[in-house]
Amino acid sequence: MLRPALLLHRRARSACLLTVGLAMTMAGCTREAAAPEAPRPVLVTRPADMAARDQASFAGEIRAREESPLAFQVGGRLIRRLVDAGARVEQGQPLAEIEPADLRLQAQSAQAQLAAAEAEYARARTDRARYAQLVDQQLVSRSTMDAQDAAYRAAQAQVRAARAQADVAGNQAGYARLLAPRAGVIASRQAEAGEVVAAGQPIYTLAGDDGREVAIALPELGIERYRLGQPAQITLWSRPDVRLAGTIREIAAAADPQTRTYAARVALDADAGDVELGQSARVFLAPAGDDRALRVPLAAIQPGADGGKTVWVVDPGDGTLRRVPVETGPYGASTVPVRAGLDADALVVAAGGHLLREGQLVAPVDRDNRPVRVGSAAQGPVK
Incomplete structure (x- = not known):
């Protein structure tokens, strides 16, 4: 009688263990399902x-906004250069001189011609006054008086012409010295002492202090994407980590016939910092519109x-x-x-x-x- 009871007890114990095992297994699955998802x-x-x-970038060079070729207004032999390329000059400072001897002689000749014209004018004026008295006394004809009036007016015109010639010759004598028209830096030199130069032949190129720009070339393809006043950013080769603000100031109306690109100037803002002429730069442009x-x-x-x-x-x-x-x-x-x-x-x-x-x-x-x-x-x- 005891053996069946023991058997039933063992079966009940096994069923209980199985139930506990299933419960633990289900709990483990639940914990795994509730684990957070990995990012x-x-x-x-x-x-x-x-x-x-996506910004377009263009290589360029720092240039002055105003670059003026400087030349003598008269021709002659260059006898002295007073500054060299890279020198900073002030307005009115002498830069070079040509041989002034011939110009002085021309000025003296003009003065002599003026003196002769003034003497002739004085004689014509005296003759006219004398003939006026004779006409009042009816001792000469009216036509003779008219001739004296014409001679007087011609002598007067000759004095004006001679005086103008003397002024021109005097000015040309002053043109023997080349003066700086504004403050700036001599960017380049095109003539040497001893060379005979013609009137208008460039001697220096002066870069003014009125602003700095970057000269770049825009491609023919997509030129319509760029406009005057469009903002830009500039980096210098010496300072690649600094971006300077600027705007497009000028775009050429026609493409260069050889490179087929449009010359453009990007002006740096006034507070863009200290930049030197000739520095290498890169301009970043964001095209207009959706771009x-x-x-x-x-x-x-x-x-x-x-x-x-x-x-x-x-x-x-x-x-x-x-x-x-x-x-x-x-x-x-x-x-x-x-x-x-x-x-x-x-x-x-x-x-x-x-x-x-x-x-x-x-x-x-x-x-x-x-x-x-x-x-x-x-x-x-x-x-």
Whole structure:
């Protein structure tokens, strides 16, 4: 009688252990199911950085806004150069001299001719007064008096002409010295002492102090994308980490027949800093229109409701995804301009958007596979 009871007890104990084991197994499965999802790595970029990378850049050279070729107004032999290239000069400072002997002789000759004309004028005036008295006494004819009047007026005109010639000769004698018309720097020298120069032949090139510009060449293809007054950024080869502000001041009306490019000048702002003539520079221009808008990669655009466009944006607070509707422009080769709906510093998922979902936790990385910190940590630059 005891053996069946013992057998029943053992069976009940086994059933209890089996029940406990199943319960523990189900509890373990529940704990595994409730474990948090690991953040999914996603490649992100910022629209402002994409727009900056799409900026066109052009190599250029720092030039003065006013570059004046300086020349003598008269010809002669250059006897002295008083400054050299690179020298800073002030307004009115002598720069060079030509042989003044011939100019002085011409001035003396003009003065002598003036003296002769004045003497002839004095004689004609005296004769006219004498003949006027004879006409009153009816001792000479009226026609003789008319001849004296004509001679008087001719002598008077000769004096005016001789005086003008003397003034010109005197001015030319003063042209033997070449003076700086304004303050600036001598950019180049084109003549040497002892050389016979013609009137108007450049001796120096003066770069004025009225401003600095960058001379660049714009391509024929897409020239309509650039306008006068368009903002630009300039970097110097000696200071690549500093960007100076500027604007397009001038664009040539016709392309160069050899290079087929349009010469342009980009004026630096007044507070752009100290730059030197001849420095190498690079100008960054954001073309007008949609090309100046924020840009995202083609793969970042996802279909939205009612045929619209959306992008995935990483929430900087908690690192989750949210879908943001955007208005786009014409598609480019690798990027899309975003006209509205997106902030310049937003973290946009650049690829794989079809595998993501709203509210998903992600781990953003840049194109160099470096983590981009979100949350309370400051976000670094995304390239």
